[in-house]
Amino acid sequence: MYFLPVILGSDWNVYGVASAIHMAYGVKSIAFAIHKQIYTEHLDYLTVYPKDGFDTKEVFVNVLLDFAKSKETANKKLLLISCSDYYTKLICEFEDILSEYYLFNYVDNNLRIKLENKKDFYQVADKYGLAYPNTLIINKENHKDYKLKFDFPIICKPNDSVEYVKIHFPGYKKAYTIEDKEELDRILHLIYENGYTGEMILQDFIPGGVENMYVVNAYVDKNHNVLMTHGARTALDECEPRNIGNYNALISGDYSELTANVKKFLEDINYTGFANFDFKYDPRDKKYKVFEINIRQGRSSMYMIYAGNNFIKYLVEDMIYNNSNEYYDHKKPHLWYLTAKSVLLKYTPAELKDYVKELLADNKTSSYGFDYYKYKNINRFIVALRRKLSTIRYYKKYMG
Template identity: 40%
Template sequence: MGSDINVYGMARAFYERYGVKSTAYASVQFAPTKYSKIVDVETFPGFNEDPGFIENMTKIAKRYKNLNKKAILIACGDGYVELVSKHKSFLQKTFVVPYIDYTLVQKLISKEAFYKIADQYQLPHPATKIITKADYQNGVANIEVPYDFPVALKPSDAVEWLEIKFAGRKKAFRIKSRAEFDDIVAKIYDNGYTADLILQDFIPGDDSNMRTLNCYVDQHHQVKLMCLGHPLLEDPTPADIGNYVAILPEYNQKVYQQIQHFLEAIHYTGYCNFDMKYDRRDKTFKLFEINLRQGRSSFFVTLNGYNLAQYPVEDYITGTLKDKPTVYGNQDPKRHQLWLGVPVKVFKTYAQNNADKKRALELLAAKRFGTTVFFKQDFNLKRYALQKYAFYLYNGRFKSYFKENKGDM
């Protein structure tokens, strides 16, 4: 479900492991999946919401009804996760649907609700205050900001946020003053957003303090894969802030055990992805959110030897996953590969100079790195030119936005 870089990464994983071509269904087609030999994309207007989604999936299901092979549904965006889980009882009559029920999705997909559950399981997260539309209507000047500036501000409802447009809109905001806070909150609600906002104590430090964890939990609610990534650089473009563009593999058994306990306790199923940041003030990793899908940059997992496609196949098709032990990724530094989502030059110019960058440069020098979209077995001139151009555009993005959105952190 979808057509972005996440979709291409999963299609590539299936192709590398099983030699099969994937079919993607989406409302529009994005550049990462264009001109590809490993994934076919079919688009349907309005497919990213009901009734367009279920109407088209009802027709699509008929194609697969009499096939001898099982087809696995993989949702590659928050909205698609919500739609697939909402219609799970219908979809699983035809497809393998490795997702939790809609009731649990509703508890986890909202950042606000996730923090409440995190508190129940002693999972650390940034100090948080919830702002409602009613708070704004009572006067933005009356909203208390209990943390020192800068502060972090982001929407609780990521799906609704996709539909909100205004000058200065960002995926998340780092706000430096009270005047800026009042202005941004007003713009958000005046332009149609209705859900809550999350105001948080800003955890100091550059992008290299982030971590991203991808997991797979089997149908028996046992964690089978955990692979931790250490982002060194994020996209500074307003609409894409928080999207990782350089990731080192990392091993941390304490983090693995903490998250494994949580996932098994709530009876999770399927892929998930956690974003967290190291807080040097109390030496803990603070969780930002759980994504109920593999991460956008999750191909770094497959790149490092843990093919994401094989887990649902072994779970639901061959039935061999149940008896396998949990894989705690990245224990052997000799196997580490650097994942990049930008040109090498951009990484070298903008990533913070530290020991982690030094390690990344060593991997680059040793040719131990890779990307999601540049795949030798899917080469043609049209595709290569498009992906090369998409990478080239990052030069301008970083030049325009890095200092404003990522400087002085």
């Protein structure tokens, strides 16, 4: 049975999804996006179609419906895969229309609303037993008059990431570590003066650095059965201001306590589809505390493929072939990284350096997380090389 993956976006996430599909099934994908990006250029197994206004509801729906009715899709099952929070939102909102032509697996729109914004997600997490940091929610009206219930330093981040990503200003970051009230007031002023209208989240800063950060990806089939969980510990995070919060090195392994909590939570809330969680371990009370859930596979999901767990198979087997699988929790150690090796070795936290070197020595690592297909395509070889060299430059700039 032939299927055609229709991916939404053109970034790292799209590269990972299209590569995973090609690795597993030898199938070529197409993608729709606002514009092309270098991450998904020059790939024989992916064609990106840029569409003006694709981030508007009318264009989004019309493009997908027109494509579904075209000759190109005759006798093919169309598998729709989102690679951004915004496209996930649109799929959920237009589920009734799109489901006539496409196969996809996402939560219903009511559950999406509860999980998408961090404020609402924390209420759900609290109800179902997922720990999260002490939190204060403020808005545009009261951002000059608030009282913290915890001490500095704190984390400051937007509640509505879909709206926030559309604004721009000097010093823009996905999230801020704030040392004092003066700095916090300045950042809040910048955010609201530059057009953001949603709520902001102020959170207790959990001690420790990137070495205490963890990620879990999961897949829940259309019948609400959790089929896969895969946890990883962060060895290196992104340092460019606009990309802070993304991962550049992840260590897969046995994180059973964490993945068991995720599995139970997803079952309790009657979830479906991919889910991506960010956690930080709090040494003060020895709890893993959740920051957010993404209602899709994570941007760095290729870490799972290189560890021997091709995440896309769970979706394809479920939605295209209607095959059921037993639950799989990945536990084998593996290092995935997306920088030059010299950057990895220099900037990995001291606590993890020896383990990273051990994994490298034992070949329990991907050679480089952006190298799929580079030896079959000189343009992809150049893209991968430029990425490596750029990490040497910008880590030195931002990390010293």
